[in-house]
Amino acid sequence: MKRVGLLGCGAIGTQIALAIDSGKIPAELTHVYDASKDSALELVSKLKIKPEIVENSHLLSSHPVNIVVEAASQDAVKDVALSVLQNKRDLMIMSVGALLDESIYDILSDACKDFKKTIYLPSGAIAGLDGIKSIKDELESISITTTKHPRSLKGAKFFEDSDINLDSIVSSTLIFEGTAKEAVSLFPANINVAALLSISGIGSEKTAVKIIADPNTDKNTHHIVATGKFGNMIFSIENFPDSNNPKTSRLAILSAIETLRKYCSDEIQIGT
Ligand SMILES: NC(=O)c1ccc[n+]([C@@H]2O[C@H](COP(=O)([O-])OP(=O)(O)OC[C@H]3O[C@@H](n4cnc5c(N)ncnc54)[C@H](O)[C@@H]3O)[C@@H](O)[C@H]2O)c1
Incomplete structure (x- = not known):
C-alpha cells in the first residue's frame, strides 16, 4: 500500500482523506498538515484511521511517505515542492498556478529528473487535457472563458485595484x-485551470483567458476552444461548486481523487 502525506485539510484535502479512509483509494494516509491546526484536527476527527498531524509542512516528506499531496495554496507549493522531491517523494499539486512562475517550473522539472520523482497535476476542474497534450505541437490558438457566480470570485487580488463591485x-x-499568466496572479484561487491549459499547451502568454461574473448561475463553467493544424477542439464543462468551498468545483475534487487512486493502483491505465 502506498503511503500518503497530505498538505492542506480544506475542501479538497478532506475529500481525498475520506476517499482513502473509505478504501476508495487503496492507500494509507499517514501524515497531514494544515497551517490551521483546527482544520487538521477537524479532518482527523472525521477519519476512522487517524493520521499523525505534523508540526510543519516540511515534516510531511521527512516521513517515509510515497507521495505528498498538496491541496493548500500556491504559497505552499513554492515553500515545500522542492524539498518533497529532494526527499525522494512524489508530489501531487492542486495549486497549479504556482507553476506559471517559470523559475519554479524549471527548478521542479529539473528536480524531477535529478531525484527520479514525478509531479502529478490532476486535470482539476476541466476536461480535455489528454487531447490538448496530444496536439500541443500543432496548436495555434487556445482560449478559456470561465463563468462563475460573483461570490466564487470574492477575495481575488484583482479587486484590490479595480472599481468593480461584485455585490452590485x-x-x-x-x-x-x-493572458493566463496575468489571470493566475490576479485570481490565484480561481483559475488553476488556465494554468493547467497553459502547461499542457502553448504556454501562459499564448493562452487567452476571459473571466465572467454571472449572478444568475449556480455553476462554475469553463469553455475551452483550441484550434490548429489538427482541427478544432471545443470543450464546455459546467461544474457545480463544492458545498464547502464555492471557489472549488466538485470535478476538481473528483479529479484529485481519481489521480491519486490511479497512482496507488496497479491496473490498466485508460486515456492518454
Ligand atoms: N487544479 C484545479 O483545478 C483546482 C481546483 C480547485 C482548487 N484548486 C486549488 O487547490 C487548493 C486547495 O483547494 P481547496 O478548495 O481545498 O481550498 P480550501 O481553502 O478549502 O483549503 C485549503 C486549506 O489549505 C490550508 N493552507 C493554505 N495555505 C497553506 C500553507 N501554506 N500551508 C499549509 N496549509 C495551508 C488552509 O488553511 C486550508 O485549510 C487551492 O490552492 C485551490 O486554488 C485547484
Missing part, C-alpha cells in the same frame, strides 16, 4: 480579459 453585478459581466 446584476447580469453576466466580463470582469477580466488577458
Whole structure:
C-alpha cells in the first residue's frame, strides 16, 4: 500500500482523506498538515484511521511517505515542492498556478529528473487535457472563458485595484480579459485551470483567458476552444461548486481523487 502525506485539510484535502479512509483509494494516509491546526484536527476527527498531524509542512516528506499531496495554496507549493522531491517523494499539486512562475517550473522539472520523482497535476476542474497534450505541437490558438457566480470570485487580488463591485453585478459581466499568466496572479484561487491549459499547451502568454461574473448561475463553467493544424477542439464543462468551498468545483475534487487512486493502483491505465 502506498503511503500518503497530505498538505492542506480544506475542501479538497478532506475529500481525498475520506476517499482513502473509505478504501476508495487503496492507500494509507499517514501524515497531514494544515497551517490551521483546527482544520487538521477537524479532518482527523472525521477519519476512522487517524493520521499523525505534523508540526510543519516540511515534516510531511521527512516521513517515509510515497507521495505528498498538496491541496493548500500556491504559497505552499513554492515553500515545500522542492524539498518533497529532494526527499525522494512524489508530489501531487492542486495549486497549479504556482507553476506559471517559470523559475519554479524549471527548478521542479529539473528536480524531477535529478531525484527520479514525478509531479502529478490532476486535470482539476476541466476536461480535455489528454487531447490538448496530444496536439500541443500543432496548436495555434487556445482560449478559456470561465463563468462563475460573483461570490466564487470574492477575495481575488484583482479587486484590490479595480472599481468593480461584485455585490452590485446584476447580469453576466466580463470582469477580466488577458493572458493566463496575468489571470493566475490576479485570481490565484480561481483559475488553476488556465494554468493547467497553459502547461499542457502553448504556454501562459499564448493562452487567452476571459473571466465572467454571472449572478444568475449556480455553476462554475469553463469553455475551452483550441484550434490548429489538427482541427478544432471545443470543450464546455459546467461544474457545480463544492458545498464547502464555492471557489472549488466538485470535478476538481473528483479529479484529485481519481489521480491519486490511479497512482496507488496497479491496473490498466485508460486515456492518454
Ligand atoms: N487544479 C484545479 O483545478 C483546482 C481546483 C480547485 C482548487 N484548486 C486549488 O487547490 C487548493 C486547495 O483547494 P481547496 O478548495 O481545498 O481550498 P480550501 O481553502 O478549502 O483549503 C485549503 C486549506 O489549505 C490550508 N493552507 C493554505 N495555505 C497553506 C500553507 N501554506 N500551508 C499549509 N496549509 C495551508 C488552509 O488553511 C486550508 O485549510 C487551492 O490552492 C485551490 O486554488 C485547484
